[in-house]
Amino acid sequence: MSPQQNAPSQRGNVAEMVGAYLEAYAVLSTAADFSPRNADVTRTLTKLVARASKPYSAQETQSILGHPEVRPRIRKMWSYLSRAEAEMEAFFGEKLDKSTVTDFPYLKNYQQLAAAEISQWNRSLHFRSPESAGAIALPGAGPLPLTAVVMHQQTGRPITCIDSDPGAVRIGSRFLARCGLAKDITYVHADAASHDYRGHSAVLVASLIGDKHGVTKQIMKSKHTREYAVRSAEGTHILLYPPVPSQLPRKHGITFDRRTAPTPEIINTTLFATLPVPPAASDNLRAAGNAATQNGLCKLPPVRRPAPGHPEA
Ligand SMILES: C[S@@+](CC[C@H](N)C(=O)[O-])C[C@H]1O[C@@H](n2cnc3c(N)ncnc32)[C@H](O)[C@@H]1O
Numbered sequence: 001m002s003p004q005q006n007a008p009s010q011r012g013n014v015a016e017m018v019g020a021y022l023e024a025y026a027v028l029s030t031a032a033d034f035s036p037r038n039a040d041v042t043r044t045l046t047k048l049v050a051r052a053s054k055p056y057s058a059q060e061t062q063s064i065l066g067h068p069e070v071r072p073r074i075r076k077m078w079s080y081l082s083r084a085e086a087e088m089e090a091f092f093g094e095k096l097d098k099s100t101v102t103d104f105p106y107l108k109n110y111q112q113l114a115a116a117e118i119s120q121w122n123r124s125l126h127f128r129s130p131e132s133a134g135a136i137a138l139p140g141a142g143p144l145p146l147t148a149v150v151m152h153q154q155t156g157r158p159i160t161c162i163d164s165d166p167g168a169v170r171i172g173s174r175f176l177a178r179c180g181l182a183k184d185i186t187y188v189h190a191d192a193a194s195h196d197y198r199g200h201s202a203v204l205v206a207s208l209i210g211d212k213h214g215v216t217k218q219i220m221k222s223k224h225t226r227e228y229a230v231r232s233a234e235g236t237h238i239l240l241y242p243p244v245p246s247q248l249p250r251k252h253g254i255t256f257d258r259r260t261a262p263t264p265e266i267i268n269t270t271l272f273a274t275l276p277v278p279p280a281a282s283d284n285l286r287a288a289g290n291a292a293t294q295n296g297l298c299k300l301p302p303v304r305r306p307a308p309g310h311p312e313a
Contacts, residue, residue, distance in 0.1 A: 014056070022070070027041060109265050118154045127201075127227050137160045137203040139192030142168050143168040163187065
């Protein structure tokens with residue numbers, strides 16, 4: 001069923017969405033404790049996420065995002081929501097293990113998003129090729145690395161979680177040890193904009209990484225990383241997560257050519273790009289191609305130039 005065909009009761013209502021947003025803003029802007037220990041925070045965020053996940057037409061979305069009381073609050077609200085997400089993940093990361101992980105209220109959302117991301121990566125010949133079977137890096141993994149767990153389970157690959165918050169690294173590492181996954185999924189305490197991504201064939205940048213340009217630039221320095229993905233947001237989900245800056249692909253010479261589709265359970269839209277082959281590697285490929293052409297084996301494929309521009313963000 002498309003959003004336009006949803007029954008009226010399932011469809012979003014602009015006034016209710018704006019009301020839930022302003023109520024959540026009022027609660028978060030005065031809260032001292034952003035964790036699930038604060039019942040007001042949990043109640044207001046549950047309501048906000050439920051409203052933002054409903055279908056809205058393009059016109060309704062415009063009315064919500066451009067609302068005179070909503071618009072000036074969006075940036076500040078991202079910082080409140082980022083803190084609330086980090087504190088919620090830390091709260092559950094500290095106590096959950098393999099048998100109790102189902103107590104995490106957003107488990108289904110995290111599982112479905114990570115599974116959709118892996119299925120997009122699996123569509124890439126490069127990701128599936130044996131030469132690409134390296135580790136996956138998750139900059140901004142946070143204190144409850146459920147994305148890492150799903151990705152490891154689905155691909156069998158080692159995962160590196162990178163986080164600049166020592167608390168997230170400590171809580172996440174202990175969670176992995178309790179789950180018996182500490183060998184396969186490891187943490188690095190580092191700023192993702194200065195971490196060395198060598199040895200990682202695929203990188204997924206979390207939506208709550210602040211400096212997406214710096215992190216992208218650093219990832220592109222690695223000669224090993226070909227599969228790049230970044231979590232973004234669109235439509236009313238922009239109320240909850242910042243979208244990837246629209247100038248990011250042009251600035252870094254990459255083209256987003258695949259994406260995950262948001263659903264009522266999947267809030268983020270993840271954008272995918274296959275990074276250009278670094279100059280040294282493309283010289284080798286060209287030399288190999290020329291040799292093959294001279295031997296009459298094949299024609300040299302055209303050099304791939306990334307088209308500038310972002311499809312939608
Ligand atoms: C709340 S968490 C969880 C990730 C979330 N599930 C997502 O997809 O965005 C976001 C984490 O990103 C980390 N973070 C933000 N900016 C970072 C950076 N530049 N380098 C490393 N970690 C960063 C924060 O410390 C935090 O633990």
